[in-house]
Amino acid sequence: MDTVTHALLPVIVTAVVLRDRRPEWLLGRGGLVIIGIAGALPDLLSPHLSIDSRLNSWSHGLPFWLLLSAVLLLLCAVVRQRWNWQLALCASAAYGLHLFCDGISGGINLLYPYRNMIWGDYWVPPIYWIPLDIICVLICYWIFRLRPLWQMRGKQKAAARRDADDGRNR
Numbered sequence: 001m002d003t004v005t006h007a008l009l010p011v012i013v014t015a016v017v018l019r020d021r022r023p024e025w026l027l028g029r030g031g032l033v034i035i036g037i038a039g040a041l042p043d044l045l046s047p048h049l050s051i052d053s054r055l056n057s058w059s060h061g062l063p064f065w066l067l068l069s070a071v072l073l074l075l076c077a078v079v080r081q082r083w084n085w086q087l088a089l090c091a092s093a094a095y096g097l098h099l100f101c102d103g104i105s106g107g108i109n110l111l112y113p114y115r116n117m118i119w120g121d122y123w124v125p126p127i128y129w130i131p132l133d134i135i136c137v138l139i140c141y142w143i144f145r146l147r148p149l150w151q152m153r154g155k156q157k158a159a160a161r162r163d164a165d166d167g168r169n170r
Contacts, residue, residue, distance in 0.1 A: 001105045001124065001132060002130065002132070003040045003044070005101070005129070005136050006040045006098045007037070007039045008036065008136035010035050011032050011035055012136060012140060015144070031087050034087060035087075035090050035091055035094045038095050039094035039095065039098050041068075042102070043098075045059040046058060046059040048060075054109075055108065060102060061110055061112040061113070062111060065096060068092065069092040072092055073085065073088050076088050101124075102120070103119055104121075104123040105129070106120060106121070106126075107119060
């Protein structure tokens with residue numbers, strides 16, 4: 001899959017899971033941006049244009065994911081005011097989701113660089129990758145732009161109706 005999908009998919013999942021309860025750690029500190037960057041991080045750390053280069057990428061294996069997760073949790077202990085365990089877990093999960101998505105779209109070398117253990121296949125063929133990017137962009141536009149706008153308009157209409165009803169009842 002493409003980097004756009006890898007960045008937006010964990011943001012979409014986080015927004016859907018949390019729905020309207022947006023905790024301070026998520027929005028107050030740019031949490032969704034951090035989660036999106038974490039989702040794209042394997043491709044940003046080790047860009048690749050072929051399946052062979054992905055299979056030989058140190059950033060697309062479980063050892064680096066485990067190391068990154070440990071560093072993120074260590075950040076929770078060191079920088080408590082700016083980093084917390086919920087955001088660390090979401091960022092780690094976003095990285096893991098990237099690995100899973102690459103696994104179902106060509107495969108990954110799970111234990112690279114220590115050992116070769118290839119998992120996955122083209123269960124999601126490359127022809128669907130750009131449409132998935134477009135779908136993710138549209139879903140993000142819906143979640144973060146259209147839905148809040150429509151909710152605000154609905155509240156304004158409800159308030160206007162209440163005001164009109166109050167005016168008639170006087």
